Amino acid sequence: MIKAGIIGGAGYTGLELIRLLLMHPEVEISVVTSRRYKGEKISDVNPHLEPFIELEYEDVDTKEIADRSDVVFVAVPHGSAMDYVPELIARGARVIDLSADYRLKKDEYERIYKREHKDKHKEERRAVYGLTELHPEVADADLVANPGCYPTGAILAVAPLVKEGGGGVKQVIFDAKSGISGAGVEPSETSHFPNLAENIIPYQVTAHRHVAEMRMELGVKVSFTPHVIPSIRGILTTAHVFLAEGTKTHHAIERAYKQFYEGKRFIRLRKGIPSLSAVRGTNFCDIWFEIEEKSNRIVVISAIDNLVKGGSGQAIQNMNVMFGLNEGEGLWFPGLVP
Amino acid sequence: MIKAGIIGGAGYTGLELIRLLLMHPEVEISVVTSRRYKGEKISDVNPHLEPFIELEYEDVDTKEIADRSDVVFVAVPHGSAMDYVPELIARGARVIDLSADYRLKKDEYERIYKREHKDKHKEERRAVYGLTELHPEVADADLVANPGCYPTGAILAVAPLVKEGGGGVKQVIFDAKSGISGAGVEPSETSHFPNLAENIIPYQVTAHRHVAEMRMELGVKVSFTPHVIPSIRGILTTAHVFLAEGTKTHHAIERAYKQFYEGKRFIRLRKGIPSLSAVRGTNFCDIWFEIEEKSNRIVVISAIDNLVKGGSGQAIQNMNVMFGLNEGEGLWFPGLVP
């Protein structure tokens, strides 16, 4: 059994790790921390976990967590993960960081997140960007930087066009629509029901930080505009892709996607328009595209569950790969429909 | 033109007063207060009011408000209204208090709200309970205690049975379902979208304070259990009414309702089951009932918009009556369907 620790187990990401790991046949949760709830039984704070977990929330003691865990999931806000990661690794734990702290190069990070990166050995750690389908080198990583929710849906949507196409993609506009759970467990103006219901809320329409990950992975000109929709889970990404050299045939593009995602179990290339329902609660990324007639635009739609493939599920998928398990272990079930 | 002041104009009740008074042909809003937003333009804080109101929020200066207003709507939390009402009245303003402070007798208030009533002349003021259809004496009142949202829907639903029936009602259980706007403008655990969407939240299931108003007005044995539903507006009240002496005929009950509400424009006796949609944004209370076969139970359903008939609309209806206007002035429009 893999012993898994979770730092930050009271937010949505942490709770989703718990929910999924409880169903994982090869994992035992060894420790879960929460500063706010330390000493309280996890299932008292989160009644849906009753009676699946007996543990109490603990305070963060990096040393002890490393000692008690084979893998540690770090599910704390951006800027805090770097406080824990160095010591966790120093003490021999393999780490999957769900924050943004190790996704970008140091200078890019500092520019985008407008703060100094406190980990002096940041660059040497060679964190692997954990978009599992694109980075098989996750298998050997000691530190995986789990992708952001938006980048996961966006990058997977167009990677085959960019990577296979040989420079054919000129520009991509990602217009993304996310459920509100992406904004976290704390009540806010945006998550206030009367503000969000019967509404859709665009935000950071030209300047969301996740765009840096998209650019890093795709290497093409990317624009990104996110919106919050009145739903709990899910990200639907509408990718408006402009090709450099005229329209390709539907058949050619389909083949590119099929080849690129050959053997990738969690990518489902769809015959019809994807739906958030079909991925609800799952680690799947559903993808579909349509070519605009007499134009060089392709519209690619991807659908993920932001908390699973866009977060905790992908983290576990990475863990599976890191520990030589079947990639789908503990994650292989259909979505909650309806 | 009636000059109307609003104390507490940044909460949902205050904003709804503004929205409705702006459409009222006989009213001019003279002053609106907000401690939080004083000095800010009302339509900057609330863009939906642009360009309908030029005023800024002011700090509360009771004296000045009274001087500048014929009527003052007090839309502050329970326990605060009594700080303003005495001076407003002393300076000659007529007052419509939307809080609970003047609805109950002093001792009942202190018992239920677990605080001392600071207004020394509370009982002498003879505040009229502003359920307009039941209290025509509103016309002569200087102080109207506007009813709670739940009591409005509940009392109107069964008053004809209780009042006309001659003691025939033995017991009533009000099982009420409210939109979340009743909980106010501040984000909270309950109003957090991921908590409320795809859910329904019962609360204070045996001990909600509004039951005191229902008992006061109806004079029969009343139980009350409220729930919050994943909707913004509206209260649907399911009244389970038990008659003392066997079933009455549908016809007799229908006649009782018709007689009781004769000439009451905002009560719509329905042929089919009421819906929150049909009252959305309006001052109507829709009512319908069904007799349970071979039983002494009658189910009465009422639907109101909690912020209009259950709050600010009824306050304006009371103002209309107090100032000798047509009861429906400024409130006579159909609901927002769909």
Added chain:
Amino acid sequence: MIKAGIIGGAGYTGLELIRLLLMHPEVEISVVTSRRYKGEKISDVNPHLEPFIELEYEDVDTKEIADRSDVVFVAVPHGSAMDYVPELIARGARVIDLSADYRLKKDEYERIYKREHKDKHKEERRAVYGLTELHPEVADADLVANPGCYPTGAILAVAPLVKEGGGGVKQVIFDAKSGISGAGVEPSETSHFPNLAENIIPYQVTAHRHVAEMRMELGVKVSFTPHVIPSIRGILTTAHVFLAEGTKTHHAIERAYKQFYEGKRFIRLRKGIPSLSAVRGTNFCDIWFEIEEKSNRIVVISAIDNLVKGGSGQAIQNMNVMFGLNEGEGLWFPGLVP
């Protein structure tokens, strides 16, 4: 491996059976029927099941289904199940019928459902009412009549009071709130988004057919009023219970519940008010109660997922018991929160 057939696999009940059985370690789905979709691949019609099931929908051939299955789940509309059940049993399959056809005594059925019961041997079959917690005799049954969704939530909520209390319960009013998935997969006026969103829809407020099951199981005076809420899944039942002989202590009632549900894994007696979220996608029934001060009313709240504990999950729980498996096999996972 248990070979399980499903008659009626394109409705929500059938699809939920498929979703859950696919995760069941001891079951293999042998055949799934749908008149409408026969010949089509199940995962083409329902993309969320891709790539979990390779089968196509078949036409209904009772003989063949019985031959290929150890257990057959009948998930067709009321009135149709009785067309299939006799032959299935005659050919040796054990049957779990999710319709109402075998829940009530023949004459009661005919009175309530206003149709003749076509199975001539209906009464001899001794169908067991499959409320698993109350009917351990499910273990030996050849025919289980799986309870209705509303009765499941209602009966479980108050059974300890009725059964343990020794006649102490005088009357119960069940005011139930259901997600719209209970109304099925076909679009209708009620399920039309603009009609249901921002609304709550009471229906059959004194005359819903499910009340017959409640009366049969509880043996006390029962009233039942259902409502549809703007949610997909879940039934929250507010039981207003009137005791015959004054108030019992909280402690005594709690003890009654604990004793009654001792060892029943899917019943969670809660410390706080239940929520639909905590049972979303699961087979749990969460229960909580509060005593009304100075009254003989107890409010009991139960929460279930209407498609799982209120339908397909309970059917599988029954299957587990029938086949000597652990009751929770394939059903033992936490809810989808948030």
Added chain:
Amino acid sequence: MIKAGIIGGAGYTGLELIRLLLMHPEVEISVVTSRRYKGEKISDVNPHLEPFIELEYEDVDTKEIADRSDVVFVAVPHGSAMDYVPELIARGARVIDLSADYRLKKDEYERIYKREHKDKHKEERRAVYGLTELHPEVADADLVANPGCYPTGAILAVAPLVKEGGGGVKQVIFDAKSGISGAGVEPSETSHFPNLAENIIPYQVTAHRHVAEMRMELGVKVSFTPHVIPSIRGILTTAHVFLAEGTKTHHAIERAYKQFYEGKRFIRLRKGIPSLSAVRGTNFCDIWFEIEEKSNRIVVISAIDNLVKGGSGQAIQNMNVMFGLNEGEGLWFPGLVP
């Protein structure tokens, strides 16, 4: 008083015309037709209109409608309006057609809507495209082709850039998000609550017919991808605008918008991101933009109520202009917030 007839008064567009015209001080509804409900009282079919309208639905008798009306709103499906319009005009009524039948040139119409245009004099009628802010010639029109809901939000969002900018706009991608009421009053797979709730549904992602109106009015390269969100009303349009010649300053663009919409009462240029709530139930179009740093992309966001500014409200605005009334007559009220 203007006598207004409505052909097609049982769909959402027709009902919204009724709701708004009932509040219009200069209009009297003279006749409302519905083939389905002819002979039924309008307020029986639509209880929210009780007691505001005494009329019954009538069958369509073009001649009689023209005789009884100064203006006729045609709110029937595309392809049917052309059956009525010629005779209405021939008999002297002024016509506002809310269908697509008179928006495009004949050949364009036939190509896009894949049907023959049956009105032999289509082109001679010189229907004015009723985007009121852009077409003051509405004032003299006998036939106004009221714009589609999507084109209204899209064109208003970028018209100042296109028209004032002198050819500076290279390309626009409209990514639009609409409430489901745009799909009409009939239940469908898309409007089925379990399909739409917790979801967002893209459709016709490269080939929606409304794009033709956008191209006609804007004269630049336009792509359009619509989505349905789980809301009743509203269209939020995210316009990704690419400028030909580098970035303009925020100030310059702001000035262009202000000049272009000078005196246009229903256009609100916003300081913050628009919200569907603020336009709910109103005829406003709220607009806001942000320039992407180091790019030639501008993101413009517009918000309208699809049934009001995107349909019936704009139709009435056009009527006001046609009859020499104040443009805002009957439409000048704030949105339903919350």
